[in-house]
Amino acid sequence: MEEHNPGPGRKGKILVSACLAGEYCRWDGGTNLVPEIKSLVDSGNAVVVCPEELGGLPTPRLPSERIGGRVVSSDGRDVTAEFRYGAEEALWVCKEEGCRLAILKAKSPSCGKGIIHNGLFDGGLVQGDGVTAQLLMESGIAVMTEQEWLDSQAASSSAAPNDPPCS
Numbered sequence: 001m002e003e004h005n006p007g008p009g010r011k012g013k014i015l016v017s018a019c020l021a022g023e024y025c026r027w028d029g030g031t032n033l034v035p036e037i038k039s040l041v042d043s044g045n046a047v048v049v050c051p052e053e054l055g056g057l058p059t060p061r062l063p064s065e066r067i068g069g070r071v072v073s074s075d076g077r078d079v080t081a082e083f084r085y086g087a088e089e090a091l092w093v094c095k096e097e098g099c100r101l102a103i104l105k106a107k108s109p110s111c112g113k114g115i116i117h118n119g120l121f122d123g124g125l126v127q128g129d130g131v132t133a134q135l136l137m138e139s140g141i142a143v144m145t146e147q148e149w150l151d152s153q154a155a156s157s158s159a160a161p162n163d164p165p166c167s
């Protein structure tokens with residue numbers, strides 16, 4: 001029996017990283033608020049997920065980074081299962097809400113797209129995707145970082161027609 005039916009009229013939302021919408025779910029208890037993304041949520045056009053919390057990890061928590069196919073916390077604990085579970089939960093929300101686009105926090109071992117921390121906990125970066133971003137993309141969901149989305153919005157605004165229509 002399905003327990004989480006979001007009901008009619010809520011299809012087609014954008015999935016966003018909860019920390020971008022101002023939730024204090026970052027590993028250190030902080031947020032990564034982007035006001036424009038919070039506005040998407042406040043207007044009912046987006047739904048938030050924090051895959052690491054969905055995976056059962058507490059906030060605050062130790063930072064984690066991807067090392068190949070695994071995810072490891074800074075104390076050496078393997079948290080791959082929690083990250084994968086959180087990714088599956090985020091995908092479930094995507095499907096339930098009809099999301100075709102996800103705006104996810106850059107560089108995160110869960111939410112990062114294209115570039116993530118290198119697994120050495122030294123601030124270095126490598127090419128790669130977070131566990132959730134990877135699963136969503138493999139499942140046909142378009143993923144943008146917050147900056148990519150902001151840039152696309154700015155480009156859309158600047159491309160707005162300002163010439164008078166032909167007569």
Ligand code: SF4
Pocket residue numbers: 017018019020025026027049050051052053105108110111
């Ligand atoms: Fe933000 Fe994603 Fe990290 Fe949660 S898992 S704090 S949503 S970057």
